[in-house]
Amino acid sequence: MNALIKKRLLVVWLVLASITLVYLWVGSVDPASAVRPSAVVTSSAIVMALIKVRIIFREFMETRHAPVLLRRLTDGWVVLMAVCLLGSYFFGMAIR
Amino acid sequence: MTDLAGAGPRPHRVDGKPDAKDGNKPAEFVPGQPDMWAFVLFEALVFTSYFVVYMIFRTRSPELYLQSQAHLSLRIGVFETLVLLVSSWSMARCVQAARQGAYRSALTNALLTMFLGVVFLVAKVFEWTRLIRMGFGFSSNEFFSHYFFLTGIHFLHLLIGFVAVGVIVYQLRSPARRSQELVETGATYWHTVDFLWIVIFALLYVVR
Numbered sequence: 134m135n136a137l138i139k140k141r142l143l144v145v146w147l148v149l150a151s152i153t154l155v156y157l158w159v160g161s162v163d164p165a166s167a168v169r170p171s172a173v174v175t176s177s178a179i180v181m182a183l184i185k186v187r188i189i190f191r192e193f194m195e196t197r198h199a200p201v202l203l204r205r206l207t208d209g210w211v212v213l214m215a216v217c218l219l220g221s222y223f224f225g226m227a228i229r
Numbered sequence: 230m231t232d233l234a235g236a237g238p239r240p241h242r243v244d245g246k247p248d249a250k251d252g253n254k255p256a257e258f259v260p261g262q263p264d265m266w267a268f269v270l271f272e273a274l275v276f277t278s279y280f281v282v283y284m285i286f287r288t289r290s291p292e293l294y295l296q297s298q299a300h301l302s303l304r305i306g307v308f309e310t311l312v313l314l315v316s317s318w319s320m321a322r323c324v325q326a327a328r329q330g331a332y333r334s335a336l337t338n339a340l341l342t343m344f345l346g347v348v349f350l351v352a353k354v355f356e357w358t359r360l361i362r363m364g365f366g367f368s369s370n371e372f373f374s375h376y377f378f379l380t381g382i383h384f385l386h387l388l389i390g391f392v393a394v395g396v397i398v399y400q401l402r403s404p405a406r407r408s409q410e411l412v413e414t415g416a417t418y419w420h421t422v423d424f425l426w427i428v429i430f431a432l433l434y435v436v437r
Contacts, residue, residue, distance in 0.1 A: 138325050146318040153310050160303045160435035168299060170291045171437040182431035186424045193321040194420045195260040195413075203259060203266060210273050214428070217281045222436075225288025 145192040152181050170226065179218050187211050260324075261413035269421045272386075276425055279382075280432060283375045287436070290371065295437060297372035300365060302356065306434040309352050310427065316345035317423040320394075320416045327401065327412045335412070336401045342419065343394050346387060353384060379429050386422050393418040 159177050162168050190207045191197040197204075259266065287294045323338035357380075360366075360373075367377040393415035400406045 135325070135329065139322070142318060142321050142325070145321075146314060149314050150311055153307055153314065156310075156431070156435055157303065157307055162299065168295045168437065170295065174435065174437045178431040178435035182428050185427050189317060189420055189424045189427075193317050193423075194417055195324075198257060199259055200257045206266075206270055210270065210277075214277060214280070217277055218284055218432075221281050221284040222288060225285050226291075229288055229291075 142192070145188060149185055149188060152185055155181065172223070172226070175222055176219060179215065179222075183211050183215055186214075261410060261415075261417045265414045265417050269417060272421060272425075276428070279379060280428060283379070283432060284436075286371055286375065291437075293370060294372045297365070297370055297376075298434070298437075300360065300363060301376070301434055302359075303434050305352060305356050306430050309349055309356075310430050312345050312349045312352065313423045313426050316342045316349070317420050319345065320419045323397065324413055324416045327407070327409055332401050332404075332407065336398065339394055339397045339401060343391060343398070346391060346394070350384070350387065353380065376433055379433060383422070383426055383429055386425065390419050390422045 156178070159174055159181070187208070190211070194207075196207050199207075319338045319341040323335045323342065326332070326335035326338060357377075365373050367374055397412050397415040400408055400411050
C-alpha cells in the first residue's frame with residue numbers, strides 16, 4: 134500500500150479517535166451533584182458526532198473523490214441531521 | 230459492473246489519488262456500486278427519523294432520561310466507538326490495498342475488520358447483560374425502550390455487515406473472483422454501520 138495513503142488513513146483515524154476521547158470529558162458527570170439538561174453538552178455531542186460522520190464520508194468512504202451529486206447528498210444528510218437533532222432538542226425544550 | 234465504479238484496480242498517481250482526466254484535478258468516481266449508496270442514503274434517512282423521535286420524547290421528560298442514562302457506562306460506549314473506528318480504518322486500508330493489487334494485505338485487513346466487529350458484538354452483549362442484571366430491560370421505561378431498540382437495530386445491521394465483509398474475504402481469496410467494485414461496495418456498508426453508531430453513541434450516552 135502506498136505510504137502516503139497509509140499515513141493519511143492513520144492521521145484520519147487519530148483525529149476520529151481523539152474526538153471520541155473528548156466525549157469522556159464532555160459526557161462526564163459529577164457524582165456529587167444532580168445531573169441537569171445541558172444545551173452546551175447536547176450541542177457539543179451532536180456537532181462532534183456529525184464532524185466525525187463527515188470525516189468518515191470523505192476519507193474512509195472516499196466521497197472527496199466522488200461526483201458532485203454524491204458529495205452533495207452525503208453533505209446534505211449531515212446538514213439535515215444537524216437541523217433535525219438540534220431543532221428537535223431546542224424546540225422540545227422550549228415548549229415543555 | 231458499472232463504468233463509474235470499475236471492476237479492476239483503479240489507476241493511481243504516486244500520491245495515491247486517482248489519475249486526473251484533465252491533468253489538473255483527480256478523476257471522480259463512485260466508490261463501489263451506486264445501488265449501495267442509494268441503500269445507504271435510504272438507511273440514513275430511516276435512522277434520522279428514529280433519532281428525531283428519540284430527541285422529541287427525550288425533551289418531554291428529561292429527568293427520566295437523565296436518571297436512566299446515568300446507569301449506562303460512558304467508558305464502555307467510548308470503547309465500543311473506538312473499536313468500530315479501528316474496524317473502519319482497517320476496512321479503508323483493505324480497499325486501498327486491493328486497489329493497488331496488494332491482495333494479501335487487503336485480506337489481512339478484511340479479516341481484522343471482522344475480528345473487530347466480533348469485539349464490538351461481545352462488548353455490546355456484555356453491556357446489555359450488565360444492564361439486564363441491574364434490572365433494566367426493554368420495557369423498564371421510555372429511555373431503555375429507545376436504548377434497546379436503537380442498539381438492537383444497530384446490532385442487526387452489524388450482523389449484516391459480517392455478510393458484506395464475508396463476501397469481500399471470499400472475493401479476495403481467489404484471483405478468479407476478485408472485484409474491486411465489490412470490495413468497495415462491502416466497505417461502504419461497513420462504514421455506514423460505523424457512522425450510524427457514532428450518532429447513536431452521542432445521543433444515548435452523552436446528550437443531556
